[in-house]
Amino acid sequence: MLQSYKNIYVARGVEVQKLLEVRKVIEEKIAKLQEELKFYTSLLEVIDKAIGEKSFSTAAQAARQETERPEAVEEVKGRSGEVYATVxxxxxxxxxKFKEPVKVDGLFKRFYLDKFLQKYREEDAREVRQGALRQEEALRYELEEQEGEAxxxxxxxxxxxxxxxxxxxxLRWTLEKVYGG
Known part of the structure; x- marks a missing residue:
């Protein structure tokens, strides 16, 4: 009788050993897949950023824009009451429309475009990937520049x-800093 218990114990020990080996293989596979997922997620973010930067208006959109009337016109004013832009x-x-041209490089680009607006673009890109938003509904922007100034x-x-x-x-805060020095 004692011999049969020893055999069962040894058999279970071998089973447990095999299960531990299988578990290790699965854990390694999961780690590889997580790395792969991280890589593809980063790649999607780069692609979304490139799409946003390369977006363009069609001729039909441009024509529609010329005939559209704004719902409202607002002014972006500094604390001293100076008008920085008309919206x-x-x-x-x-x-x-900026009252004075804004240097594109510097604070305007680093903070307003690359940090602040990019946050919204990334949120929208995420919603596009999840199917909650169509690509053409995602936030994007276009600058009108002349010699490095918007x-x-x-x-x-x-x-x-x-x-x-x-x-x-x-925008008001950024323009205050840009114009105010």
Whole structure:
């Protein structure tokens, strides 16, 4: 009788050893897949950024823009009351005309474009990947530049009143810093 218990114990020990080996193989596979997922997620973010930077307006959109009337016109003012920009508010875009050209490199680019607006673009890109938003509904912008200075910009698909207020609030702060030195 004692011999049969020893055999069962040894058999279970071998079973446990095999299960531990299988577990180790599965853990290694999961780690490899997680690394692969991280790589593809990063790749998608780079692609989304490139798509946003390369987006363009079609001729039909350009023609429609010329005949559209803004729903409202707002001013971006500094604390001293100085007007920094005029904003034409449309249903799906903001048309911003700077009173003075803004150097594209420097604070405007580093903070407003590359950090602040990029945050919204990444949020929208995530929603596009998840199927909650179509690509053409994602936030994007276009700058009108002359010799490294922006004279105007259009921000498409701001989508909500709250986002619009935040975009203009941060623009005011940025322009205060840019114009104020």
């Amino acid at each position: 034409e508010v449309y249903r799906d875009k903001l048309r911003i 004279t105007a910009m259009t921000i498409y698909n701001y989508r909500t009143e709250e986002r619009k207020r935040e975009i203009l609030r941060v």
